[in-house]
Amino acid sequence: MRADPRDYQLVSPGTLEGVLSLLHREPGQWIPIAGGTDVMVLYSAGKLANKKLVNLWNVPELRQILCSADCIRIGAACSYTALRNHEVISGEFPLLAQAASWTGGIANQNRGTLGGNIANASPAADSLPALLVYDAELALVSARGERRLPYGNFHTGYKQTALAPDELILEISLPRLYSGYISHARKVGARRAQAIAKVCLAALARVADGTIQDIRLALGSVAPVPLRLTETERALAGKKIEPSLIESVRKMVAQEIRPIDDIRSTARYRSAVAGNLVAEFLEKLAEKRSHA
Ligand SMILES: Cc1cc2nc3c(=O)[nH]c(=O)nc-3n(C[C@H](O)[C@H](O)[C@H](O)COP(=O)(O)OP(=O)(O)OC[C@H]3O[C@@H](n4cnc5c(N)ncnc54)[C@H](O)[C@@H]3O)c2cc1C
Numbered sequence: 001m002r003a004d005p006r007d008y009q010l011v012s013p014g015t016l017e018g019v020l021s022l023l024h025r026e027p028g029q030w031i032p033i034a035g036g037t038d039v040m041v042l043y044s045a046g047k048l049a050n051k052k053l054v055n056l057w058n059v060p061e062l063r064q065i066l067c068s069a070d071c072i073r074i075g076a077a078c079s080y081t082a083l084r085n086h087e088v089i090s091g092e093f094p095l096l097a098q099a100a101s102w103t104g105g106i107a108n109q110n111r112g113t114l115g116g117n118i119a120n121a122s123p124a125a126d127s128l129p130a131l132l133v134y135d136a137e138l139a140l141v142s143a144r145g146e147r148r149l150p151y152g153n154f155h156t157g158y159k160q161t162a163l164a165p166d167e168l169i170l171e172i173s174l175p176r177l178y179s180g181y182i183s184h185a186r187k188v189g190a191r192r193a194q195a196i197a198k199v200c201l202a203a204l205a206r207v208a209d210g211t212i213q214d215i216r217l218a219l220g221s222v223a224p225v226p227l228r229l230t231e232t233e234r235a236l237a238g239k240k241i242e243p244s245l246i247e248s249v250r251k252m253v254a255q256e257i258r259p260i261d262d263i264r265s266t267a268r269y270r271s272a273v274a275g276n277l278v279a280e281f282l283e284k285l286a287e288k289r290s291h292a
Contacts, residue, residue, distance in 0.1 A: 002044065002045060002046035003043050003044060003045075003046045003048070007051055008043075008048075008051045008052075008053060009051060009052045009053065010033075010053045010054075010055065011052075011053070011054055011055065012054075012055035012058060013054070013055075013059075014058050014059065015059065016059050016060075016061045016062070016141070016170075019032070019054055019056065019059060019168065020141065020142055020143045020166070020168070021143055022054055023054070023142065023143070023165070023166040023167070023168070024142065024143035024144070024166050026052075027164070027165035027166040028050075028165035028166075029050055029052055030050065030052045030053070030054045031048060031049070031050050031052065031053050031054070032053075032054055032056050032119075032168060033053045033054065033055055033056065033057075034056045034057060034062070034076070034077045034113040034115055034116045035057070035077075035079060035111035035112045035113045035116055036111060037104070037108055037111050037112040037116065038116060038120045039053070039116075056076075056077045056115075056168070057077060059077065061075060061170065061171075062075040062076050062077035062078075062115070062168075062170065062171075063075050063077050063078060063082075064078075065078055065082065065086055065088075065089075067088050069176070070175060070176060071173045071174060071175050071176055072088055072089065072092075072093070072173065072174050072176065073139075073171045073172070073173045074089075074114060074171060074172045074173070074174070075115075075170070075171050076113065076114060076115025076116075076118070076168065076169040076170060076171055076172065077113045077115055077116075078113060078114055078115075079109065079110055079111060079112060079113055080100035080101075080103050080104075080108070080109035080110075080112050080113075080114070080127075081100075081106075081109045081110050083096060083097060083100040083114065084097055084100045084101055084109070088176075091179070092176060092178065092179045093130070093134060093174055093178070094183050094185070095129075095130035095133065095134070095183050095185045095202045095203075095204070096127060096130040096131070096134070096174075098130075098185040099126040099127040099129075099130050099185065099187075099200075099202070100114075100126075100127065102126060102187055102193065103117070103126045103127065104194060105193065105194055114127055114172055115168075115169040115172070118131070118138070118151070118154065118161075118169055118172070119161065119163065119169055121155055121158075121159045121160065121161050121225075122159070123155075123158065123220060123221055123222075123223060123224055123225055123226060124196050124197050124200075124220055124221040124264075125220060125226065126187060126197060126200055126220065128155075128218075128220060128226035129200055129201065129202035129218035129219060129220050129226050130185070130202040130218075131151045131172065131174075131226075132151065132152055132202070132216075132218035132226055132227075132228045133202045133203065133204050133216040133217065133218045133228070134174045134175070134178060134204075135150070135151075135152075135174070135175060135177075136150075136151035136172050136173065136174050137149065137150055137151060137172075137173045138150075138151050138154055138169055138170075138171075138172055138173075139169075139170040139171045139172075139173070140162075140163065140164075140167045140168070140169060140170065141167065141168055141170040142164060142166045142167040142168070143166065144166070146170065149162060151172070152228060155225035155226065156225075157224055157225065158224035158225070178204055180206065181204040181205060181206050181214075181216075182204070182205050182206070182207065182284070182285060182288060183202075183203065183204050184201070184202075184203040184204075184280075184281045184284055185200075185201065185202050185203070186200065186201045186277050186280070187199075187200040187201075188200070188273050188277070189264075190264070196264060197220055197221050198221060198264050198265040198269070198270060198273065199219060199220070199221050199222060199259075199265075199270050199273045199274050199277065200219065200220040200221060201217070201218070201219055201220075201274070201277040201278065201281070202217075202218050203215070203216065203217050203218075203278070203281045204216040205281070205285055207241070207285050207288070210240050210241055210286075211238065211239065211240050211241075212236050212237055212238065212239055212241065212285070213237075213238075214237065215233050215236050215237060216228075216233060217229040217232060217233055217278060217281075219253075219257060219274055219277075221259070221264075221265075221270060222257040222258065222259045222270055222271075222274050223257055223258045223259070224258070227256075227257060227258075229252075229253060229256050229257075229278070230256075231252065231255070231256050232249065232252040232253055232256055232278065235252055236249065236252075236282075241282055241285050241286045245282065246279050246282045246283060246286070247279075249275065249278050249279050249282060250272075250275030250276065250278070250279055251275070253271075253274050253275040253278050254271050254274070254275055257270075257271065257274055259271055259274070
């Protein structure tokens with residue numbers, strides 16, 4: 001056995017205040033555990049940085065989904081199953097619902113949480129490109145107070161985040177602005193299910209008379225952090241969707257990403273697939289128009 005449970009301490013205050021005061025008293029000493037689907041992998045491998053764990057699963061503020069006219073606020077410890085089953089998320093934020101549906105298997109979706117996916121900070125995480133294109137904002141909370149941060153500023157480098165040692169992700173809010181957009185999500189992995197992405201795409205666009213009015217593109221597994229393709233978006237905005245544009249987009253994408261070789265894939269393959277996925281989205285937009 002690489003980790004012996006007798007060496008570990010798990011506490012479950014059951015209130016947000018209780019968790020925060022623990023983190024405040026001993027910053028960096030406690031590992032928050034929500035669904036545990038990442039934490040327990042490290043535990044089993046004997047690789048957890050600390051031996052003190054604090055449970056988030058039974059903190060009500062972290063488990064609720066609240067809707068207002070302008071936005072939806074998702075508690076950080078909401079599971080993928082809760083996201084998939086939520087009417088507003090599946091209706092207005094299909095990229096997030098889709099990402100939730102292909103994260104691991106059903107057992108994983110019942111335990112794994114959106115906040116855990118964000119804090120774990122893997123560039124290959126499935127839900128993160130969707131958060132980029134939907135302009136998600138995070139509420140971070142500690143005993144010192146609450147602050148808000150655009151999700152796009154949260155990942156500061158490979159596996160690095162803006163979270164202070166005494167802070168938690170409280171909630172993720174998404175503005176309700178994109179229901180009229182055409183959306184497209186793709187995950188390319190070794191298998192159709194139960195695979196970490198070699199490349200994944202979340203894409204949104206508004207098109208009128210064959211011209212791109214607004215386009216939002218984000219990729220996973222092509223850089224140290226999930227990446228919004230702002231240069232490519234700028235180059236595409238205002239353009240007519242024509243075969244020459246679709247052909248040239250592959251080059252634009254290749255210039256903007258920074259993929260690497262690793263156990264799952266090669267930089268060359270990732271670069272080719274990333275370009276193809278964006279080109280496929282433009283083809284979908286062109287096709288929608290021809291059927292309109
Ligand atoms: C079999 C299996 C398959 C998987 N498949 C996929 C997949 O297809 N796609 C994918 O993206 N991921 C996958 N994962 C990874 C994992 O399920 C996700 O990253 C999940 O979202 C983690 O959520 P969690 O609640 O279980 O996190 P936990 O394991 O509880 O925590 C993960 C990290 O986040 C921190 N944390 C958790 N909540 C908070 C919070 N509110 N504030 C601050 N820090 C917090 C923890 O301290 C820890 O560092 C898989 C994992 C397994 C075991």
